[in-house]
Amino acid sequence: MLEKLFTGPKSYYVWLLFLLCVIAGCGLVYLDQLQNGLGITGMNRDVSWGLYISQFTYFVGVAASAVMLVLPAYFHHYKKFKRMIIFGEFMAVAAVVMCALFIVVDLGQPQRMLNVMLHPTPNSVMFYDMIVLVGYLCLNIIIGWVTLEAERLDVEPPKWVKPLIYLSVLWAFSIHTVTAFLYAGIPGRHYWLTAIMAARFLSSAFCSGPAILLLLLFLVRRLTGFDPGRDAIRTLSTIIVYAMCVNVFFYLLEIFTAFYSQIPGHMEPMLFLFSGHGGHLAWVSYWMWAAVIMAFASLAILIPPQWRTGPLLPLALIMLVAASWIDKGLGLLIGGFTPNMFEAFTPYMPTGKEIAVALGVYAVGALVLSLLWKIALGVKREARHFSD
Amino acid sequence: MYNAKAVITGIVIFVVLFSSPFWVGYLGQNYTKTDIVLPKDEKNCIEDVEFMRAQHMRLLNEWRDEALRKENRVYVSKDGKKWAISLQNTCLKCHNNYKEFCEKCHVANSVYPYCWTCHIIPTEGK
Amino acid sequence: MNTSRRSFLKVVGLSAFALSSGMASLAGTAGAAGAQIAPGRYERGAKALTAKRWAMVIDTRQFHSPEDYEALIEACHKVHNVPHIPGNQNIKWFWLDKYDRVFPDDMNAHINTKTRQAEYPLLCNHCSNPPCVRVCPTQATYKMEDGIVAMDYHRCIGCRFCMAGCPYGARSFNFVDPRKYLSDPVPNPAFPTRMIGVVEKCTFCAERLAEGKMPACVEASGGKVLFGDLEDPNSTVRQALAANYSIRRKPNLGTQPGVYYLI
Numbered sequence A: 001m002l003e004k005l006f007t008g009p010k011s012y013y014v015w016l017l018f019l020l021c022v023i024a025g026c027g028l029v030y031l032d033q034l035q036n037g038l039g040i041t042g043m044n045r046d047v048s049w050g051l052y053i054s055q056f057t058y059f060v061g062v063a064a065s066a067v068m069l070v071l072p073a074y075f076h077h078y079k080k081f082k083r084m085i086i087f088g089e090f091m092a093v094a095a096v097v098m099c100a101l102f103i104v105v106d107l108g109q110p111q112r113m114l115n116v117m118l119h120p121t122p123n124s125v126m127f128y129d130m131i132v133l134v135g136y137l138c139l140n141i142i143i144g145w146v147t148l149e150a151e152r153l154d155v156e157p158p159k160w161v162k163p164l165i166y167l168s169v170l171w172a173f174s175i176h177t178v179t180a181f182l183y184a185g186i187p188g189r190h191y192w193l194t195a196i197m198a199a200r201f202l203s204s205a206f207c208s209g210p211a212i213l214l215l216l217l218f219l220v221r222r223l224t225g226f227d228p229g230r231d232a233i234r235t236l237s238t239i240i241v242y243a244m245c246v247n248v249f250f251y252l253l254e255i256f257t258a259f260y261s262q263i264p265g266h267m268e269p270m271l272f273l274f275s276g277h278g279g280h281l282a283w284v285s286y287w288m289w290a291a292v293i294m295a296f297a298s299l300a301i302l303i304p305p306q307w308r309t310g311p312l313l314p315l316a317l318i319m320l321v322a323a324s325w326i327d328k329g330l331g332l333l334i335g336g337f338t339p340n341m342f343e344a345f346t347p348y349m350p351t352g353k354e355i356a357v358a359l360g361v362y363a364v365g366a367l368v369l370s371l372l373w374k375i376a377l378g379v380k381r382e383a384r385h386f387s388d
Numbered sequence B: 001m002y003n004a005k006a007v008i009t010g011i012v013i014f015v016v017l018f019s020s021p022f023w024v025g026y027l028g029q030n031y032t033k034t035d036i037v038l039p040k041d042e043k044n045c046i047e048d049v050e051f052m053r054a055q056h057m058r059l060l061n062e063w064r065d066e067a068l069r070k071e072n073r074v075y076v077s078k079d080g081k082k083w084a085i086s087l088q089n090t091c092l093k094c095h096n097n098y099k100e101f102c103e104k105c106h107v108a109n110s111v112y113p114y115c116w117t118c119h120i121i122p123t124e125g126k
Numbered sequence C: 001m002n003t004s005r006r007s008f009l010k011v012v013g014l015s016a017f018a019l020s021s022g023m024a025s026l027a028g029t030a031g032a033a034g035a036q037i038a039p040g041r042y043e044r045g046a047k048a049l050t051a052k053r054w055a056m057v058i059d060t061r062q063f064h065s066p067e068d069y070e071a072l073i074e075a076c077h078k079v080h081n082v083p084h085i086p087g088n089q090n091i092k093w094f095w096l097d098k099y100d101r102v103f104p105d106d107m108n109a110h111i112n113t114k115t116r117q118a119e120y121p122l123l124c125n126h127c128s129n130p131p132c133v134r135v136c137p138t139q140a141t142y143k144m145e146d147g148i149v150a151m152d153y154h155r156c157i158g159c160r161f162c163m164a165g166c167p168y169g170a171r172s173f174n175f176v177d178p179r180k181y182l183s184d185p186v187p188n189p190a191f192p193t194r195m196i197g198v199v200e201k202c203t204f205c206a207e208r209l210a211e212g213k214m215p216a217c218v219e220a221s222g223g224k225v226l227f228g229d230l231e232d233p234n235s236t237v238r239q240a241l242a243a244n245y246s247i248r249r250k251p252n253l254g255t256q257p258g259v260y261y262l263i
Helices: A002-006 A009-034 A051-064 A067-075 A084-105 A127-154 A161-184 A197-224 A231-261 A265-275 A284-303 A313-339 A352-382 B004-018 B020-028 B051-070 B087-094 B102-108 C003-033 C067-079 C112-119 C130-137 C159-166 C216-221 C238-244
Strands: B075-076 B082-084 C039-043 C052-057 C097-098 C119-122 C141-143 C148-153 C227-228 C260-263
Touching: A002 A352, A009 A352, A051 A127, A051 A161, A051 A197, A051 A265, A051 A313, A051 A352, A067 A084, A067 A161, A067 A197, A067 A231, A067 B020, A084 A127, A084 A352, A084 C227, A127 A161, A127 A352, A161 A197, A197 A231, A231 A265, A231 A313, A265 A284, A265 A313, A284 A313, B004 B020, B004 C148, B004 C260, B051 B087, B075 C216, B082 C039, C003 C260, C052 C238, C067 C097, C067 C119, C130 C141, C130 C159, C216 C227, C238 C260
Parallel strands: C052 C260
Antiparallel strands: B075 B082, B075 C039, C052 C227, C097 C119, C141 C148
């Protein structure tokens, strides 16, 4: 099936070339970081994790979200998802690759990273995170490839892949749960010490991941004519609405516990995120309020069925993705670290170089996704599964 | 076979290039000596020369784990002599010429340990 | 691709995988079994100070100004080649801060001026139940038998999970090469520096205890900082704790800090 990679319109090659250029350019910035250390980032002694780890967290969610297609299709035999399921699985592969890279670029001594396997430490959540991410990557590559090949040959997928698919459903939940445990088990970080963290992560993943998938598929539809199917889109956007409602609800639960209990440590991170410190709004406060507005605006469009199916859907999805990205990709880390362990405030702002390295990882993810989707689209076209 | 000539030539070139390190080593100078300069004022290292030559890196790893994790900071060698476990304060006291001792062998063998980003090279060897 | 070639490739791939994992596990067991390499044996130093659980008592009543702590800080940083890096990507082993930062849970708006204005020393608490050790994915940080929470810089991958885990802000990361901020030769040539990309912190001077010396800050304090075995009822620290009112940082987290403050 790899031969599908080598035929395509000019725009496909231009896109790949563009991504390679971005990767090379950002790779140079990463070399600078390797040479001169993480001092080139905005991180510091109190805010010891930043953009890299927050992006890692966000993309674990994107990876886990493939389950929102797999679960209805295989557990409930919802056939309409079958056509686009491969895109979810391949997006999960790209997302896990990005997660791994975000961890690597965050390490101070990346050449020692295999120490995690050389000295396995079962009491560290990071150890399990490594296991579940590697496992999920393998599962999705195997499942995606095998089912796609079966589709190409117009046969049923081999029987042995079924148990792997069921396993991947459970596994998807585990990757984001374990990622939440990285945060939720740490004493003394008020914003993170909450039992609902894993549930909040999953709900935010299950709305934002499918939303990204749908947006990308709309783009693909425009570029190639591949149609995921009207009913499939409708069902997936219903799933997105439910997950987003739960996500917003869970955040409100956090706000209730913090502000009704009036425990200063628990109120502080949220007060900081939304109102800044010492009478001045922090830069992240503008983002957080934008997230609130976009979250509710997206719900306003998505909840009424006639709007959800209308032309406003892409706009709503974009706002939803932006809102969830700000919550998890900025607010989570800044809220956890900036009110620091001395009950004081240490500001954090990613530097240009830090953002460049992160963009490089994004570009690698886009490259992996483009290549995998190119194969999938080629097979779909050949098998005449391109539209209804 | 299509293009048999090109394929076979390609394979031959590949095999030659791939095995070139062996050929170079085989035909080149026989490598036996690194000309390292041993410490002048001390006759014996903590263990015999063969052991130190072959195992010093593993010994150092073992020293590190014993000293840092088990707080066993003294090594009693085969001949009963006691040594404080310390690369910097025991090994480098005698092996104080970095250029003529450590580096000669390491460079000849293309190993580049980064001990010296933390441990301090004796000033005489700089 | 025809079937025979495919099945051949499958077999090759599987056997390569089996072989490599088999080799890896062999190598793993050989390493784990820990057959000693050295022909000699290992032991504690004859002069080494030992304890069941090392602990520190800081009599803050005897320090009247931040300058009184200067000698302690300098002793610590000199002995361990701790660089002074300006900005907030700095390294701290032993440092000072105000009461509301050190004991945020014990703060009230009307606390007496002396307590409010005084500076208090901070260092690694060497907790009995250390979160940093719990979260470290490589056992680069670990708790030793005598209660000291130590670091193996050789093994640290620089993931900084321990810094997120420590509720006391006791850990510093080498964002930049520390040697750039140290004199040449370094202040203490008998002790290593650290390298870029690893986490470091106070070690309760484990290397000095092994030579029979008290920690550098204790030695420099002239008796105002006590150090001893918390499990020994006759130790100086136990006697000080029995005779005076003491507090610890964030005791409600259950980490059981080993540094006590007499206020």
